[in-house]
Amino acid sequence: MRGVVERLDNEGLGVVRLGKKEVHVPFTAPGDEVEIRRWRKRKRTLVATDFEVITPSPMRTEPKCPHFGICGGCLLQHIPYGEQVRFKSDKLSRILGFDVDVVPSPVIYGHRNRIDVVISTKGVGFRRRGTWWDAVDIEWCPVFGDSSRKVLRSLRDFIEDFKPSLYEIRRNEGFLRYIVIREGKFTGELMVNLVTSEGSLPGEFPGYFDYATAVYWSVNRTKSDVSYGDVERFWGSEFIREKLDDVTYLIHPNSFFQTNSHQAVNLVRRVAELVEGERVLDLYSGVGTFGIYLAKRGFSVEGIEANPFAVEMANKNARLNGVEATFTVGEDRNVENLSKYDTVIVDPPRAGLHPRLIRKILKDKPQSIVYVSCNPKTLRANLDELVGAYSLDAAVGLDMFPHTPHVETVVKLKLKV
Numbered sequence: 001m002r003g004v005v006e007r008l009d010n011e012g013l014g015v016v017r018l019g020k021k022e023v024h025v026p027f028t029a030p031g032d033e034v035e036i037r038r039w040r041k042r043k044r045t046l047v048a049t050d051f052e053v054i055t056p057s058p059m060r061t062e063p064k065c066p067h068f069g070i071c072g073g074c075l076l077q078h079i080p081y082g083e084q085v086r087f088k089s090d091k092l093s094r095i096l097g098f099d100v101d102v103v104p105s106p107v108i109y110g111h112r113n114r115i116d117v118v119i120s121t122k123g124v125g126f127r128r129r130g131t132w133w134d135a136v137d138i139e140w141c142p143v144f145g146d147s148s149r150k151v152l153r154s155l156r157d158f159i160e161d162f163k164p165s166l167y168e169i170r171r172n173e174g175f176l177r178y179i180v181i182r183e184g185k186f187t188g189e190l191m192v193n194l195v196t197s198e199g200s201l202p203g204e205f206p207g208y209f210d211y212a213t214a215v216y217w218s219v220n221r222t223k224s225d226v227s228y229g230d231v232e233r234f235w236g237s238e239f240i241r242e243k244l245d246d247v248t249y250l251i252h253p254n255s256f257f258q259t260n261s262h263q264a265v266n267l268v269r270r271v272a273e274l275v276e277g278e279r280v281l282d283l284y285s286g287v288g289t290f291g292i293y294l295a296k297r298g299f300s301v302e303g304i305e306a307n308p309f310a311v312e313m314a315n316k317n318a319r320l321n322g323v324e325a326t327f328t329v330g331e332d333r334n335v336e337n338l339s340k341y342d343t344v345i346v347d348p349p350r351a352g353l354h355p356r357l358i359r360k361i362l363k364d365k366p367q368s369i370v371y372v373s374c375n376p377k378t379l380r381a382n383l384d385e386l387v388g389a390y391s392l393d394a395a396v397g398l399d400m401f402p403h404t405p406h407v408e409t410v411v412k413l414k415l416k417v
């Protein structure tokens with residue numbers, strides 16, 4: 001059956017109307033004429049699995065990655081970047097119910113500071129879109145940059161020389177599972193983290209990556225298909241560093257950091273512009289990305305984070321930068337006395353704010369809330385609960401994730417008088 005893509009849905013799939021049905025087609029653009037031969041139902045959405053673009057839309061641009069269209073990493077490389085930003089602004093405005101401008105990423109290739117590369121019997125690369133068992137073999141990743149080519153070439157040399165077993169996820173067998181590459185985009189420091197099953201790693205392994213700042217070996221002792229594990233040992237530096245303006249952050253294999261350093265600079269600047277008063281609570285503080293940046297600018301900062309290792313890293317980062325910011329382990333639902341802070345920063349996971357935290361915000365009534373969100377749907381739901389006591393003071397989107405449908409949002413709420 002043939003049809004024309006009318007628009008992109010919130011997930012970046014093209015929407016084609018076939019009679020009374022709407023079929024959502026990946027890797028298409030508005031104006032594409034497509035032939036759809038097969039689809040499957042995913043939740044309540046029909047998603048095309050066998051299709052062909054018959055007449056391309058004039059909107060299309062040439063993807064930079066040769067694996068685009070089969071790799072599950074990028075979905076929108078064929079859409080001109082200006083149109084991607086417009087799509088994300090429209091998406092946020094539609095979901096949130098008010099107009100939101102999106103700040104473009106300063107860099108749209110070579111911007112990612114982390115990629116998690118599958119090592120499997122199917123190939124060394126990323127999961128094939130729509131599968132959990134298959135992989136697309138790649139030589140490099142354009143959204144990470146040229147150093148990925150060097151690392152993957154070294155990995156293949158190691159595999160060829162020592163012939164370790166590669167992971168087969170369906171049977172939970174094999175030694176090599178992932179290689180995670182992280183790079184300080186403003187420092188040039190490079191980390192290579194090999195994630196394996198339990199076993200013996202040849203002593204020659206780190207020599208294949210003698211150009212890296214830090215080389216790690218981590219062991220995943222579970223059946224879970226995850227790209228982290230217990231650190232077995234490391235060579236070189238224990239951390240790599242990244243800089244956002246005048247703040248330096250230590251990066252460890254098991255710590256989270258915003259994946260687009262170039263746009264993360266704009267994110268921390270924007271949050272700093274929105275903070276009011278002197279006393280700031282940095283909730284879901286992670287490694288101190290916001291808190292330390294604010295402390296460097298004279299704010300009195302306390303951070304709370306559920307992950308003990310992240311808290312340890314945040315306090316290391318505070319000492320490294322010579323700031324007086326205190327980070328402690330705690331749960332969002334258990335925070336007390338929010339009224340003593342002038343501004344509360346929240347950067348929750350995709351599920352949004354815990355209901356108990358929302359009740360405490362409404363009870364304690366801090367003067368200002370800066371909400372950083374990676375999920376506009378849960379942001380909208382949380383705003384609906386807070387709107388009785390708070391008014392919207394500012395909102396902006398930041399494109400942290402070029403070539404994907406995802407977008408970060410920063411919203412400032414002020415207590416109504």
